[in-house]
Amino acid sequence: MNLDLKPNFLLLNTLDIENLRKLDRIHPYPAKFTIDLALEYIDKYTNKNSIILDPFCGSGITLLASKVYNRKAVGFDINFIAILISQFKLLDLNKEELDYLKNFNPKFNLVKPYYYKSINHWFKPECIEALSSIREQIKIYSKNNKKYILFLNLIFSSIINISSNQDSDTRYASIEKPFLNTKYIFNKFNEKLYNAINIYKNINIKSTKNFKVFLHNSKKLTQKIEKDSVSLILTSPPYPNTYDYYLYHKHRMCWLDYDFKFSMENEIGSRREYSSLKLPKEKFNNDLLEIFIQSNYILKNGGFIVLIIGDGKIAGKIYNAKEELLPICKSLRWKLIDYSFSELDKTSR
Structure with a gap:
C-alpha cells in the first residue's frame, strides 16, 4: 500500500498536511496508518452528510481526517491511551x-x-x-x-x-x-x-460537527450507534500476534489512574493471546467476525468499508490477512472493490 500519498485537496495545502502529520507524532502510538491515507479515503468515499466510523480508532487518525473534512465521526477503542490521544487530536483551542x-x-x-x-x-x-x-x-x-x-x-x-x-x-x-x-x-x-x-x-481546521469517542468494546457497537447510519468504516484492526497495546502503554495507564486490566481483557489479536496463551488463529477470525457483524448492522446499504491490516504469524505460520479476511467479508455479503499491498523489507520484524 502506498503510504506516501500526496492528496490533491482544495482545502489543504502543504503546510496544513505537515502540521497534521506533526500533530499525529506528538504522542507515540505504533502501527498507525497515515493522515494522508485517511484523507484520501474520506475524500473518495464520503460527502458532507456522511457519518464515519472507526471501531479500532487507536491514535485517532480517522477522526482527525474526518474533522478536516467536517464529517461526523465516531471512534471506539478499549485502550485508555488510544482514547486520550484521539480526544486530544479533536480539541479546539483558542x-x-x-x-x-x-x-x-x-x-x-x-x-x-x-x-x-x-x-x-x-x-x-x-x-x-x-x-x-x-x-x-x-x-x-x-x-x-x-x-x-x-x-x-x-x-x-x-x-x-x-x-x-x-x-x-x-x-x-x-x-x-x-x-x-x-x-x-x-x-x-x-x-x-x-x-x-x-x-x-498553526492548525486552523475547525469543524461544526460533533465527534464521539467511546471507551467501549466494538463487539457491542450497536449499543452506541443507530442502525443503517454509517456511510464509511475506515479502520485498521490489530495485526495478529504482533503487539500488546495494553502492555506497552501499561505504565502510562497506571500513572493516569486507568485500569489497564480492562484493556488487557478486551484486546484482540495480542501477543498475549497467541504467543503466551497459544490460542489458534480461529480465535482472531471469530473476534473480527463479531465486530464485522456489528459493523454490518450500523452500515448503510451501499456504504463502504476500508480495512488496513498487516499479516502476522501465529503458531509459526504466516497469517495472510487478505486470505483470512476475504471469506469473513464474503459471508457478510461485502463485495471487494479494490485492494493494494506493500511488502516490508527483509530486515523488518
Whole structure:
C-alpha cells in the first residue's frame, strides 16, 4: 500500500498536511496508518452528510481526517491511551486557552511519591519523584477544566515511557538508562508541551460537527450507534500476534489512574493471546467476525468499508490477512472493490 500519498485537496495545502502529520507524532502510538491515507479515503468515499466510523480508532487518525473534512465521526477503542490521544487530536483551542497552557511551567516540588505495584522496578526513585511532582501540578493548574486536563495529561503520558526503564514503545524490557534524572524529565515535559502548543497554533481546521469517542468494546457497537447510519468504516484492526497495546502503554495507564486490566481483557489479536496463551488463529477470525457483524448492522446499504491490516504469524505460520479476511467479508455479503499491498523489507520484524 502506498503510504506516501500526496492528496490533491482544495482545502489543504502543504503546510496544513505537515502540521497534521506533526500533530499525529506528538504522542507515540505504533502501527498507525497515515493522515494522508485517511484523507484520501474520506475524500473518495464520503460527502458532507456522511457519518464515519472507526471501531479500532487507536491514535485517532480517522477522526482527525474526518474533522478536516467536517464529517461526523465516531471512534471506539478499549485502550485508555488510544482514547486520550484521539480526544486530544479533536480539541479546539483558542488563543487564550493555548496561552494559558503555555504558561504552565512545572517546577520540582517534593510531593508524596506516586505508587503502584512494580513501579520501583520500572522507574528510578528520582524519576518517580519528578513524575509525581508534575502529576500533582497538572491537577492544580488544570482547575478542573476538561480541555486543560486532557491536553496536559496527553503531554504527561507522552513522556512516561522515556522516563522509565522500559526499553522502548515496542520492547517491554527493563534496561539501564544512565541519562535519566529530574532535570531530563522536566526538560522533556516542557519541550513536548511547547512543541504541541506551537503545532496547535498553526492548525486552523475547525469543524461544526460533533465527534464521539467511546471507551467501549466494538463487539457491542450497536449499543452506541443507530442502525443503517454509517456511510464509511475506515479502520485498521490489530495485526495478529504482533503487539500488546495494553502492555506497552501499561505504565502510562497506571500513572493516569486507568485500569489497564480492562484493556488487557478486551484486546484482540495480542501477543498475549497467541504467543503466551497459544490460542489458534480461529480465535482472531471469530473476534473480527463479531465486530464485522456489528459493523454490518450500523452500515448503510451501499456504504463502504476500508480495512488496513498487516499479516502476522501465529503458531509459526504466516497469517495472510487478505486470505483470512476475504471469506469473513464474503459471508457478510461485502463485495471487494479494490485492494493494494506493500511488502516490508527483509530486515523488518
